[in-house]
Amino acid sequence: MAHFDPNARPFSHKWLNERLAIDTLKRVLSTEYWIPKNINFLWAMGMVLAVTFGLLLLSGIFLLMYYIPDTKQAFDSVNYTIMQEVGFGWLWRHIHAVAASVVFLIIYIHMFTGIYYGSYKRGRELIWISGMLLFVTFSAEAFSGYMLPWGQMSYWAGMVITNLFSMGSLEWNWLVEWIRGDYVPGQAFLGRFFMLHVLLLPLVIIGLIIFHFGTLRIPHVNNQDGEEIDFEAEAEKWKAGKRKEAKVIPFNPVFLSKDVFVLGVYFIFFFYLVFYHYQFAMDPINFDPADPLKTPPHIYPEWYFLWSYEILRPFPKDPGLIAFGFAQVIFFFLPFLDRSPNVAPANRRRPFRCWFWLLLIDMVALTILGKLPPVGIYTTLGTIFAWLFIILWIALPFITKREKLVGGKK
Amino acid sequence: MKKMKELKVLAVVVFFTLITYWGVEPYAHSVMHKHVEGHDFKYPDLKPAPKGNPEKGKQLIATCTGCHSIESQGIKAPMDALAASKAYGVNPPDLSNAGALYDEKFLVDLMQNPNHATKVKKFAMPPSVGSAQDAADIAAYLKSIAPKEISNKEAFESACGRCHAMRYAKWTQLGEIPKTKPNIKTKQDPELMKFKLQVAEYQENLANYMGKLPPDLSTIIRARSKQYLETFVEDPQTQLPGTAMPRVGVTKEAYEKIEQYLEAVGDSSKPDRERIGPWVIGYFVIFTLLAYLWYKSNWRDIV
Structure with a gap:
């Protein structure tokens, strides 16, 4: 039985300590x-x-006060x-839209920081997996949010993405209709994506952040x-x-002071x-x-989905869907596909070093090609880079298995 | 040494971010949208107009007033807007400020050969004036009666507003939505309903004439780039070959007024944005400087 001092003043330090520790x-x-001392600004991400x-x-809370999830009124x-009418409403919306995009840049x-430094290995597998779960949930959150203004891109991106669930030649149109609640995106579609965006997915995200x-x-x-x-x-x-000798620092205030400085630089960029822009x-x-x-002449997803969209696009219908599915889940398996015991920065791990930079360049290339119209040279390049993505992941266990042991420290 | 390493890491992050940005924004858009060069509303394809005589033009103006009103001169329209749309597909514009809005060369060409001037196959106005000199005289007359100052709103309403509604400015093709009050006992507003019915009928005539209803322009200023809007209005066929929208022949000054009005209606928070931006960024610059000092004081004796 815990001890409670009857004389402690309510809400005093002692009183709180006894109750909340x-x-x-x-x-x-x-x-x-x-926190280890040997880190750089990437650890502030x-x-x-x-x-x-x-x-x-x-910003979402403020927007929610005035947003109307009705296909006839949502846009206006x-x-x-x-x-235009609500004081500073434009500011909240700009913050919300820009943050939704920039959050993926930081993700x-x-x-890639985690991949480069091998931060998914040796007891850190669940950090990686929970992080990937967050990535997927953030993607769903971003997509559902993009539907809400009910503009041309909302509607047509919603049409195209939900169509993917017909599963190619399986022609599961019933599944597409079940998701939409209608034959085409309409009121039922908007209503359920609104619910997902403002309630269910944020709850899942908060839970996952705590888990992470x-x-x-x-x-x-x-x-x-x-x-x-x-x-x-x-x-x-x-x-x-x-303090000089120790390899660690306390989170507060030492690590935090650096975090806050990095945050400051980030905010300058963000509010610019x-x-x-x-x-x-x-x-x-x-x-x-x-x-x-x-139909708009060019339909494309937001930039952060482009790399996986480009893995879908260059192939015929069914192989494309399989490749797309592969791209969606393969990152989850990284801790188990990397067979090397080395936890070291990629540049000390050959040939993993090449693998890392190739993957990064490949994903940037896929992102750019994903936005370009699928004609001529762009289709050829898209096919090459999509294959490169698949080959890189298939090759990963083999190249890491043969990796030489490098010392933990150089 | 350590500082250099962090800067190197930062350089790598910035490099890949910028490459990606360049690829998905400026480069991708340059591939997706063909570039159209504008001509500054000079209409170089039209012949220079002969010098017009406003006095003679005044004699000839009856050629126009069979269909057009000139309210500022007390000349009424032969039909109301709705009846006109039934007859012609669209309500012919009032000519009170035409001389201030439209290019002279364009007006002269329009009176002689409307399809040539507007670059569309179907245009309600028939060729109406036989000689370039007569047309130039009428244009000179229209210029002489045009008001010196036209507001941005008037420019939009006269040049665009008979085909395009703009709901954020309460504008319909039949003018502004009247300020009416619903009946307190029935909660209904018959006067407003009558107006809306007329607008609906007008829009139907217009849509039949144009092939589709021309879009509401409330958010067009953010839906298209300024370069696109400018070149599109100057010559719609360059951006949308085959479109039913006629070239309207506005002068550069008139276009600037229209653009300002579109911005005032579609992006009214722009002045606020520009006013507040520097303060917010300035705040975070100071925040960052203070954070840097805090960081340094914490890390001074540990590395």
């Missing part, structure tokens, strides 16, 4: 949560993502009520050399005042985009109201 919480979650998600949530509730940087943090707790954050650190011993050094995140075509009788 705030000292322990503070110690465990912040002042004695140990997790914090940048958390804050960007916070911005999406906050966004483009007239929110953008990709975060992912949880998976990080025991294996700890990786470092620039993939060195295996004895966190307890190093923490003792820090606590003994050997919000005020002056938002077209990449707010496609002009979506400022035309949805018109079921008029």
Whole structure:
């Protein structure tokens, strides 16, 4: 039975401590949560993502006050009520749209950081898998949100993406209709994507973020050399005042101060985009109201889906869908496809080094080609890079299996 | 040494980000949309007009007023807008400010050969004036009666507003939606319903004449680039070959007024955006400087 001092003043430090163990919480979650010292600014991307998600949530709450999920009113509730009538409505919408796009840039940087430094291995497999679950849920969140303004791109992207569920030659049109709640995207479609966007998916995302943090707790954050650190011993050094010698730093305030500095730089970039350079995140075509009788000349997804879209596109219907499905799930298996025990930056792991840079270049190329019209040379290049993507992943276990052991530290 | 390494990492991140951005934005759009060169609303394909005499033009104006009104001169339209749309497909414009909105060369060509001037096969106005000199005289007369100052709104309403509605400005092809009040007992607004019925009938005539209803222009300023809008209005066929939209022959000044009006209606938060942007970014520059000092004070003695 816990001891409660009857004389403790309500809400005093002692009173709270007895009930909530705030000292322990503070110690465990912040002042004695140990982070390796040997890191660079890429280690702040997790914090940048958390804050960007916070911005999406906050701006989303304001938008939700005026948005109307009705096919006849949605477009004007966004483009007239929110953008022009409500005080600062335009600001919240620009923040929401830009953050929805930029969050994927940071997710990709975060992912490739993990791949480069081998942060998905040796006890960190669940960090990677929970991160990939977040990526998939964020993708669904982005797609459902893109439907809501009910512009031309909302409507036609919704049409094209839900069509994928007919599963090619299986012609499962019943599944497409079941998802849409109608033969074509309409009121039922908008209503359910609205629900997904503002309730179910955000709940899942919040749960997954907590899970993602949880998976990080025991294996700890990786470092620039993939060195295996004895966190307890190093923490003792820090606590003994050997700040220079210790290989770890406390999250608060040492790591946090760097995070906040990186956040500051990020915010300058972010708000520059919000005020002056938002077209990449707010496609002009979506400022035309949805018109079921008029197909836009070019239909393309938002930039962050382009690489997987381009893996679908160059192939015939059924193989394309299979390749697309492959691209959607293969990243989940990274911790098990990489057979090397080495946890080290990619540039010290040959031939994994080549694999890493090829994958990065391949995905950038697929992204660009995914937006270009599928004609002539673009189709050829698209086919080549789509195959390269598949081959890279098939080759991964073989090339990592033969990798020589490199020391944890150089 | 360590600083250099972080900058190197940053350089790699920025490099790949910029390549991707360049590929999916400027490059992809340059491939998807053909580039159309504008001519600054100079209409170089039209012949220079002879010098017109407004006095003579005034004598000839009856040629026009069979269909067109000139309200500023007290000349009424022979039919109301709805009846006119039934007869011609579209309501012929009032000519009070035509001299200020349209290019002179264009007007002269239009009066002689409307299909040539507008570049569309189907145009309600028949060839009406036999000689270039007569047409130039009428154009000179229209110019002489045109008001010195035209507002952005008037420019839009006269040049675009008989075909295009603009719901964010409460504009219909029959003019502004009247301010009516619903009956307090029935909650119904018969006056508004009558107006809406007329608009619906007008739109039906217009859609039959044009092939489809011309789009509402409320958000067009954000749905198209300025370059596209400018070259499209100057000559619709360059951007949309075969479109039923006629070349309207506005002058550069008139087009600028129209564009400003489209922006005022479709992107009214632009001035706010431009006013607030520097403050927000300035705030984060100071935030970052302070954060940097905090970071340095924490990391001073540990590496």
